[in-house]
Amino acid sequence: MARILITSAIPYINGIKHLGNLVGSQLPADLYARYCRARGDEVMFICATDEHGTPAELAAKKAGKPVAEFCAEMHEVQAKIGAGFGLSFDHFGRSSSPQNQVLTQHFAGKLADAGLIEEVSESQVYSNADGRFLPDRYIEGTCPNCGYENARGDQCENCTKQLDPTDLINPRSAISGSTDLEVRETKHLYLRQSALKDQLDEWIDSKTDWPVLTTSIAKKWLHDGDGLQDRGITRDLDWGVPVKKGTEDWPGMEGKVFYVWFDAPIEYIAATKEWADKTGGDWERWWRTDKGADDVRYVQFMGKDNVPFHTLSFPATIMGSGEPWKLVDYIKSFNYLNYDGGQFSTSQGRGIFQDQALEILPADYWRWWLLSHAPENSDSEFTWENFQAGVNKDLADVLGNFVSRVTKFCRSKFSEAVPEGGAFGEAENALIADLTTKIRAYETHISAMEIRKAASELRGIWVAGNEYLQAEAPWSTFKTDPDKAAGQIRLALNLIRLYAVLSAPFIPEAAAKMLSSMNTLDTSWPDDVEAAVNALPAGHAFTVPEVLFAKITDEQREDWAARFAGTRD
RNA sequence: GGCGUUAUAGCUCAGUCGGUUAGAGCGAACGACUCAUAAUCGUUAGGUCGGUGGUUCAAGUCCACCUAACGCCA
Numbered sequence: 001m002a003r004i005l006i007t008s009a010i011p012y013i014n015g016i017k018h019l020g021n022l023v024g025s026q027l028p029a030d031l032y033a034r035y036c037r038a039r040g041d042e043v044m045f046i047c048a049t050d051e052h053g054t055p056a057e058l059a060a061k062k063a064g065k066p067v068a069e070f071c072a073e074m075h076e077v078q079a080k081i082g083a084g085f086g087l088s089f090d091h092f093g094r095s096s097s098p099q100n101q102v103l104t105q106h107f108a109g110k111l112a113d114a115g116l117i118e119e120v121s122e123s124q125v126y127s128n129a130d131g132r133f134l135p136d137r138y139i140e141g142t143c144p145n146c147g148y149e150n151a152r153g154d155q156c157e158n159c160t161k162q163l164d165p166t167d168l169i170n171p172r173s174a175i176s177g178s179t180d181l182e183v184r185e186t187k188h189l190y191l192r193q194s195a196l197k198d199q200l201d202e203w204i205d206s207k208t209d210w211p212v213l214t215t216s217i218a219k220k221w222l223h224d225g226d227g228l229q230d231r232g233i234t235r236d237l238d239w240g241v242p243v244k245k246g247t248e249d250w251p252g253m254e255g256k257v258f259y260v261w262f263d264a265p266i267e268y269i270a271a272t273k274e275w276a277d278k279t280g281g282d283w284e285r286w287w288r289t290d291k292g293a294d295d296v297r298y299v300q301f302m303g304k305d306n307v308p309f310h311t312l313s314f315p316a317t318i319m320g321s322g323e324p325w326k327l328v329d330y331i332k333s334f335n336y337l338n339y340d341g342g343q344f345s346t347s348q349g350r351g352i353f354q355d356q357a358l359e360i361l362p363a364d365y366w367r368w369w370l371l372s373h374a375p376e377n378s379d380s381e382f383t384w385e386n387f388q389a390g391v392n393k394d395l396a397d398v399l400g401n402f403v404s405r406v407t408k409f410c411r412s413k414f415s416e417a418v419p420e421g422g423a424f425g426e427a428e429n430a431l432i433a434d435l436t437t438k439i440r441a442y443e444t445h446i447s448a449m450e451i452r453k454a455a456s457e458l459r460g461i462w463v464a465g466n467e468y469l470q471a472e473a474p475w476s477t478f479k480t481d482p483d484k485a486a487g488q489i490r491l492a493l494n495l496i497r498l499y500a501v502l503s504a505p506f507i508p509e510a511a512a513k514m515l516s517s518m519n520t521l522d523t524s525w526p527d528d529v530e531a532a533v534n535a536l537p538a539g540h541a542f543t544v545p546e547v548l549f550a551k552i553t554d555e556q557r558e559d560w561a562a563r564f565a566g567t568r569d
Numbered sequence: 570g571g572c573g574u575u576a577u578a579g580c581u582c583a584g585u586c587g588g589u590u591a592g593a594g595c596g597a598a599c600g601a602c603u604c605a606u607a608a609u610c611g612u613u614a615g616g617u618c619g620g621u622g623g624u625u626c627a628a629g630u631c632c633a634c635c636u637a638a639c640g641c642c643a
Contacts, residue, residue, distance in 0.1 A: 220573070220641085304574095304640085335574085336640085343639090373582085378575055379639070386581060389595055397608055405605030412604080452582080456593075463610095470610040475603070489604095547606055 002041045003295055005286050005326070006033050007268045009302035009310075010095065013051040013074045014059045018344040018351045019382070020337040022085065023370040024303035028332065028451050030087045031371055032299065034505035035446050037088075038525055044286050047082070048093035048271045049075045052240040053260035054135055058175065067239045071096055077355075084358045085367065086508045091278070093271025095263055100270035101241045104263040108233075109246030110321040111191065118190045118230065119252070125153070125165050129178030133186060133236035134165075138175055141168030187252050189243065190230040191262070196316045197228045203319075203327075204311060211376075214333045217304065218311035231313060233262040265314035269325070289324040299330045299449075307333050332449045335375035339382050340561075351382075352564050360560060364507040365391050365549070371506055372455035384561040388552045395507070399462045399499065400548035403514060405469070406492040407544040413478055414486065418494075420538035422487020431468045431491070435461065435498075436529045442502065461502060465495045493518070493542065494533040498526055510548050517545035 008029035011017050026047060033045040051071045060070035071094070079092050094100075111117050125134050139153035144167050152174070153165035165171060172179045193200075204218045222228050234243055240257025243250050269287050276283035285292030300310055310331055318325045337344065344351035357366050369390050373380050410419065424432075438461050445454035469492060478485035500514035501523050515523065519542050526532035536542075 216573080217641090308641095338639090377582085381581070383580085386595085390581085392606095393595065396606060401606055401608045403605095405608075407605095409604040456583090459594080466609055467611095469604080470602075473602075473604085475605095478604090549606080551606070 002036070002297060003286075004033075004036045004041050004043050005293075005296050005298040006036075006043060006045045007298075007300050008045075008047045008089075009300075009306045010048045010050040010264060010267060011078060012053075012055070013049045013071050013078070014055045015074070016077065016081065016353050016355050018339075018353050019357060019366065019370060020339075020344040020351070021303070022354060022366075023337050023374055024334040025301045025306075026082065026087050027085070027367060027370055028334070028374060028449070029299075029301035030085075030089075031451065031454075031505045032301070032332075032446070032449060033088055034508065038501070038504060038523070039443075040525070043090070044272065044275075045088060045090045046093070046268055046271045046275070047087070047089045047091075048095055048267045049078055050260065050264045050267070051075070051094055051096040052237075052257070052263060054138065054235075054237065057237065057239050061175075068096070081354045081358065085354070085363045088508075091271050091275035093267060093274045095260075095267040095270070097267075097270055097274055099273040099277065100263060100267045103270045103273070104241045104258055104266050105244040106246055107266060107317050107321055108189075108244065108250075108258065108262075109248070110323060111317065112245050114320055114322050116192045116195060116316075116320040117233075118192055119187055120190050120232070121185055121187050123183050124186050124236070125171070125181050126184040127173040127176065127178055128180040128182065129176050130173055132238075133184070134173055134175070134181070135235075136165050138173065139165040139168065139171050139181070140174045141171035144169055186236055188232050188256075189234045189250075189253065191233045191313070191316060191320070192230050193228050193312065193316045194230050196320055197222060199319055200228070200312055200315060203315065207330075210331055211333060214307055214311065214331045217307040217333075221308050221312055228312065231261075233259045235259050261309055261313065262317070265309060266317065287326050289326055293326045296326060297330070298326050298328050299332065300328050301332050302334070304333050304335055307331070330449075335377070335379045337370070337373075337375050337380055337382055339564075340384070350564075356564070360556075361552075362509060364510045365395065365552075368395055368455075368507055371451055372459075374451040376450070376452055384557045388554075388557045391549070392551045394459055394462075395510075395549040396551045398459065398466065399503070399510075402462060402465050402469075402499075403496050403517075403545060403548055406489065406496060407517070407542065409475065410489050410493060411544050413482075414489065416542055416544065418490050418536050418538050418540040418542065419486035420490075421483040422485070422490065424487060424491065427468070427472055428487070428491055431464065432530050432533060434464055435526075435533075438464065439502065439526055439529060446505070455506065458503060458506060462499060465492065465499070468492070490536075490538060491533055494536050497522065497536055498529075498532050501525060501532075513545055513548060518542050 006029055009025040011021055029045065033043050036043045056071060057067050060067040063070055075094055082089065082092060108117065125139055127134050136153035140150055142149050143151035151168060153168060166183065170179065171181055173181065201222050204215060204222070207215060234253065234256045237257050240260065241263045243253040243256045243258060272283040272286055275281060286296055287293055302310055310328065315327060318327055339351035369387050372390065438457060442454055442457040442461065445457055472488050474485040474488040477488060496514055497518045497520055500511040500518070504511035518536060519540065520536060522535050
């Protein structure tokens with residue numbers, strides 16, 4: 001039994017995410033976690049909300065709430081949505097937790113001890129009206145290059161020219177609109193990633209089995225231009241982890257907090273501690289190689305935009321600490337999911353948001369389609385036609401109808417119990433052999449986190465059941481040899497249980513319904529397929545389930561396509 | 570502007586180290602079946618692999634340039 005630590009990139013607290021965010025990390029991570037558990041591995045599956053930073057403060061202000069209260073509420077909203085999609089986190093934490101505060105300060109202290117923190121003085125724009133320093137993108141003004149009036153301090157959106165906030169004509173705060181701005185000197189801490197460049201480079205080189213997407217992004221950051229740059233890890237904000245050196249104050253850094261990207265990945269560890277504090281579990285045996293984590297395999301899931309932080313910044317924090325923390329063993333990264341020819345857009349309300357998705361269809365529909373179209377090798381595309389076709393064909397016609405035809409036939413010709421009689425012959429043995437091959441391939445794909453291939457293989461496993469029924473035609477056999485038909489249906493009923501077990505990582509709700517209608521708690525993995533198709537013995541009672549998957553109609557599709565094309569109401 | 574990714578049947582995508590007639594699912598056509606959610610099963614028709622040139626006995630698969638889309642950085 002292996003021990004697997006799984007983390008999904010932590011979603012930002014600010015608002016409800018769209019489906020692209022789901023398929024890029026949480027959903028595949030959940031698939032893998034469920035699969036590992038089903039195979040008997042000991043799994044710790046961690047996610048959290050990423051709560052610090054300016055956008056959270058501004059969103060709270062817009063909502064007219066204190067930022068802590070806003071984050072607490074949004075955390076509950078996201079937790080509820082996650083549960084709605086069946087995400088089986090062992091713990092869904094918060095980066096604003098006391099545990100993360102302590103750990104983040106701890107890491108900063110260790111990095112400072114190791115000489116990997118540098119204090120840098122820089123000038124930054126301060127807004128007197130807002131009472132705060134303004135990040136570049138929160139300063140607006142007239143572009144000196146093209147005259148565009150709403151240019152941002154980092155770049156003019158109109159002419160794309162790169163700017164410094166001090167270049168802007170008539171600069172103003174994007175938060176309050178105030179023009180009462182001044183440039184002040186302020187001191188910040190920088191993580192000396194450049195000092196760890198060779199160590200990181202060597203480490204990345206050793207990861208020969210990682211997806212190209214992951215390593216190529218890491219390599220680019222390591223070698224582009226002047227190589228890996230030091231990174232500012234503090235900000236002049238109120239909301240965040242106060243800057244401390246371990247448990248001690250950090251002279252000159254009063255009133256400052258750590259940058260959100262410094263404390264966010266540390267939350268993976270802190271969330272595990274949150275879990276431990278809640279359950280009495282031992283978090284260090286997952287994270288400290290000197291305290292039992294040396295046999296843990298740690299896998300991270302994330303979108304490609306998160307890769308630099310997980311391949312470089314966070315490992316730099318871990319390595320630089322000089323302490324035996326667990327480093328990631330495998331990073332599975334994803335490209336983007338596009339919506340109907342363009343991007344999902346949170347700001348434009350374009351595409352489908354997670355809460356809306358759950359309002360219109362059960363989670364399994366989304367899980368199946370999104371996972372079977374996961375953007376693994378390149379960006380992939382969501383269209384309503386494709387979604388409708390995929391869901392109707394795979395779930396309703398191939399799997400759902402299989403369950404329906406088998407259970408209803410048995411009820412009408414025999415009874416609502418596994419029929420007795422008949423013996424497995426050549427056709428049954430051939431099916432068992434075929435399923436064995438396919439199930440072993442399915443295991444291989446899902447173990448390798450080849451999500452699409454796993455989905456395709458699973459579908460093939462479902463199809464094999466229909467092929468068998470079509471070839472053996474128990475409805476015909478029954479007329480001349482009811483005993484033989486009984487054996488065929490006994491096998492088919494057992495396939496329903498088998499399919500439930502195999503499919504549960506993808507479609508947990510439907511799998512639960514299938515098991516419940518088969519009236520069994522036996523979720524044992526089919527290491528031996530022949531044994532698995534004999535699990536439900538003759539005489540075992542079952543019930544005919546409700547329709548597992550209702551089809552999406554053309555009217556629904558058109559209605560939804562229109563509803564989600566434009567602005568979110 | 571720099572860097573990177575992608576471009577394969579109507580659609581969504583596979584194609585491992587360059588090597589026999591380029592694969593899958595959907596969609597389409599035809600056939601079989603009638604237990605089932607007008608579901609299922611089978612057969613067939615569709616691509617010369619964005620363009621141009623090159624390397625090679627041999628290229629979708631390597632190289633150069635071009636085009637298009639997207640992304641990252643500055």
